[in-house]
Amino acid sequence: MISKTYSISELAAEFDVTTRSIRFYEDQGLLHPSRRGQTRIYSSKDRVRLKLILRGKRLGFSLAETRELFDLWDDSLSGSEKQLNLLLKTIDGKRAELEQQLKDIAMVQLELDNAEARCREALKELEQKKMTAE
């Protein structure tokens, strides 16, 4: 069974990024597509990686951070004990980051609720004034 492949513009269209960005991610060592001649060919694994890169970006990860995670993961496959333990440490670190982000999000959500409430109050008062002015 031959698994599906993608062209650079297919991926660009699917994830709404430019081909420039995709090539840049390769340049930074985040992607390693194969080639037919000089044309890049992306596998489903490459596609998953791209998805992970973009997800990381939405969470404020730098490309360098994401790259480190990829590298650690790849290293762990041919894993020496040292590499594996380093990976575990890093995983814990990332988990802590995510926990902090969850807290931050919760706070911001509360603030948004608060802001919306005040906002609706203000709108109500404006309506009142309209009524009494008539």
Next chain:
Amino acid sequence: MISKTYSISELAAEFDVTTRSIRFYEDQGLLHPSRRGQTRIYSSKDRVRLKLILRGKRLGFSLAETRELFDLWDDSLSGSEKQLNLLLKTIDGKRAELEQQLKDIAMVQLELDNAEARCREALKELEQKKMTAE
């Protein structure tokens, strides 16, 4: 009652940022400390704002985005109906962003769990090999 004030270096120390950054935030219109002579004096409101800026950063907000939020909020105080409705729209937009981030975080957490499990499996196997080698 006179409310508490802070020097720039106090804030810098408390939140572990440089004074350069704090001045930069002011330059970008995110902070408006009062002055005694040419020395900046920060109120508790300024302190809260700084906290919000940093929280925004941890969530990947740009300074420009955070600034927009501040501006909208300030405008809403002297709120015309237009301003208030714009603010409500923006609030909804931010909420959507946060929802997406929550999803992203959940996904990454799953991946971390997965990665850790595989990692521990690999370590177990290494232990096995050690045992049989003895």
Next chain:
DNA sequence: GTGACACTTTACGTTAACGTAAACTTCATT
């Protein structure tokens, strides 16, 4: 009155993450 700090402004430098333009090559179509 003189260090010694803490603060200030001004301004040039730096890094990350691309944008954008120029000048090819390859391949399918007309």
Next chain:
DNA sequence: AATGAAGTTTACGTTAACGTAAAGTGTCAC
């Protein structure tokens, strides 16, 4: 054979968010 679409490399440009150095001001301790 020519055109056009999609791909490529090379390289300079740009923006955000500061870093860093230079040079000056204010004020407290001695």
